[in-house]
Amino acid sequence: MSGYLKGRLRREDIIAAAMDVYREAGYHGSSLREIAKRANLTHAGLIYYFPSKEALLAAVLERRDAEDTEREKLDTTPPGVEVLHHFLAIVEHNTRNPGVVDMYTRLAAEAVAVDHPAHAYFERHYRMARDNAEATFRALSERGELRTGVDPAMAALTFIALWDGLQVQWLTNQAEVDMLGSIRTHLQNLLTVPLD
Amino acid sequence: MSGYLKGRLRREDIIAAAMDVYREAGYHGSSLREIAKRANLTHAGLIYYFPSKEALLAAVLERRDAEDTEREKLDTTPPGVEVLHHFLAIVEHNTRNPGVVDMYTRLAAEAVAVDHPAHAYFERHYRMARDNAEATFRALSERGELRTGVDPAMAALTFIALWDGLQVQWLTNQAEVDMLGSIRTHLQNLLTVPLD
Numbered sequence: 090m091s092g093y094l095k096g097r098l099r100r101e102d103i104i105a106a107a108m109d110v111y112r113e114a115g116y117h118g119s120s121l122r123e124i125a126k127r128a129n130l131t132h133a134g135l136i137y138y139f140p141s142k143e144a145l146l147a148a149v150l151e152r153r154d155a156e157d158t159e160r161e162k163l164d165t166t167p168p169g170v171e172v173l174h175h176f177l178a179i180v181e182h183n184t185r186n187p188g189v190v191d192m193y194t195r196l197a198a199e200a201v202a203v204d205h206p207a208h209a210y211f212e213r214h215y216r217m218a219r220d221n222a223e224a225t226f227r228a229l230s231e232r233g234e235l236r237t238g239v240d241p242a243m244a245a246l247t248f249i250a251l252w253d254g255l256q257v258q259w260l261t262n263q264a265e266v267d268m269l270g271s272i273r274t275h276l277q278n279l280l281t282v283p284l285d
Numbered sequence: 286m287s288g289y290l291k292g293r294l295r296r297e298d299i300i301a302a303a304m305d306v307y308r309e310a311g312y313h314g315s316s317l318r319e320i321a322k323r324a325n326l327t328h329a330g331l332i333y334y335f336p337s338k339e340a341l342l343a344a345v346l347e348r349r350d351a352e353d354t355e356r357e358k359l360d361t362t363p364p365g366v367e368v369l370h371h372f373l374a375i376v377e378h379n380t381r382n383p384g385v386v387d388m389y390t391r392l393a394a395e396a397v398a399v400d401h402p403a404h405a406y407f408e409r410h411y412r413m414a415r416d417n418a419e420a421t422f423r424a425l426s427e428r429g430e431l432r433t434g435v436d437p438a439m440a441a442l443t444f445i446a447l448w449d450g451l452q453v454q455w456l457t458n459q460a461e462v463d464m465l466g467s468i469r470t471h472l473q474n475l476l477t478v479p480l481d
Contacts (some may be wrong), residue, residue: 191397198394201387201456211457239474246467250450257449258442260397261407271442278435 100138100148102128107149111192121145143206146196150210153189157182163221168228172221173276173284180252180269187263190256197253218249226279234282244279251275296334296344298324303345307388317341339402342392346406349385353378359417364424368417369472369480376448376465383459386452393449414445422475430478440475447471 106127110119121142125135139145158164160182161175183190200207222245229235235244252272259266277284302323306315317338321331335341354360356378357371379386396403418441425431431440448468455462473480 194397195394197453197457198391201390201453208457215454215457216461240470243467243470246451246454246462247447247471250454250467251443251447252450253453254446254448254450255442257393257397258411258446261393261404261411265412266442271439271446274436274439275443 096138099128099130103130103135103138103145104148104152107145108152108189111146111149111188141206143196143199146192147207147210150193150196150207150214153193154214168225169232170229170234170280170282170284172225176222177269177273177276180272183256184259184269187260191260194253194256194260215249219245221245222248229280234280236279236281239279248275292334295324295326299326299331299334299341300344300348303341304348304385307342307345307384337402339392339395342388343403343406346389346392346403346410349389350410364421365428366425366430366476366478366480368421372418373465373469373472376468379452380455380465383456387456390449390452390456411445415441417441418444425476430476432475432477435475444471 103124107119107124109127110124119142121135121139122132124145125132128135135145139148157179161178163172163175166172166175196207197211199205200211202208219242223241226235226239226241226244226248230239230241235241255266255268255271259268273284299320303315303320305323306320315338317331317335318328320341321328324331331341335344353375357374359368359371362368362371392403393407395401396407398404415438419437422431422435422437422440422444426435426437431437451462451464451467455464469480
């Protein structure tokens with residue numbers, strides 16, 4: 090096995106170990122030492138690949154995006170109502186994985202600081218999320234499936250913001266917040282065709 | 286001066302000092318030692334009033350709510366379009382105070398953990414925010430000023446979530462996100478009457 094491939098596999102092991110530890114103990118409850126132990130590495134060995142807790146967290150988030158994209162075929166689904174179904178499937182998936190949502194929400198808030206290691210990730214993440222949603226709403230608009238007066242760019246920004254904001258309220262009190270239902274209702278209100 | 290009054294004034298001094306320090310250095314860049322110094326107290330003196338960084342932050346947030354409520358007369362304005370104007374005025378105020386928004390966003394994300402010192406605050410905060418917004422949307426609905434099919438409770442949940450989510454995107458990249466414009470557009474889309 091080449092050194093490059095070995096390094097890549099080692100990174101994968103660390104990311105998988107980090108996901109496990111975050112899921113069990115949350116981000117604040119985790120430590121690089123504990124994650125290194127799970128990945129059968131020394132602390133120094135882990136630091137070689139990920140110099141900080143935040144850098145590792147960013148890698149975990151990139152992985153989460155890649156998994157969402159692959160599971161929901163987001164990169165091959167043409168813009169339209171079908172994409173909205175995939176978005177709702179991700180929300181549904183998230184309701185069964187509060188640990189991952191918690192991790193994402195916490196890091197997004199910390200990473201608003203320009204010097205945070207995950208800041209560039211979140212700038213890119215939000216820009217891509219808005220662009221993808223806008224392309225979908227634009228396609229719906231061109232087919233007359235978007236309500237008159239709804240601007241695709243504004244609808245995209247609003248949709249992503251709503252999604253993020255609901256996650257915080259839902260995490261704070263899961264019993265009081267119907268995350269999936271309210272995103273579904275919001276999307277249906279934007280459309281002239283049935284969502285289901 | 287009574288001991289009780291002295292203690293209250295001392296708490297006010299600490300909260301004011303904390304607001305200054307958070308505004309300058311952010312929450313992560315702040316320390317209780319620095320805040321104590323600004324309030325002319327020893328570290329132990331401050332700890333007597335606020336046992337942790339998070340407890341002090343929660344007090345600062347309660348203060349922020351009280352200031353918003355008083356400045357915008359939220360507790361005396363009857364439910365209706367006028368309340369939406371006051372909400373927009375708060376958003377406008379926030380665009381000139383990113384430090385306060387940053388602080389709020391960061392703490393909301395951390396405080397989803399049930400054992401976080403600010404968790405009870407945020408549960409209460411979200412419940413009150415939703416209840417107030419719902420009362421407003423319900424009053425609008427009864428006057429025929431809410432679009433047909435818009436449910437007041439769902440509109441309230443969505444509005445608060447949108448507001449929170451926009452703050453994160455806006456803090457991440459202020460140049461790309463029109464926080465005030467998109468909240469205004471969202472509210473206008475819910476109404477049958479002009480917002481302005």
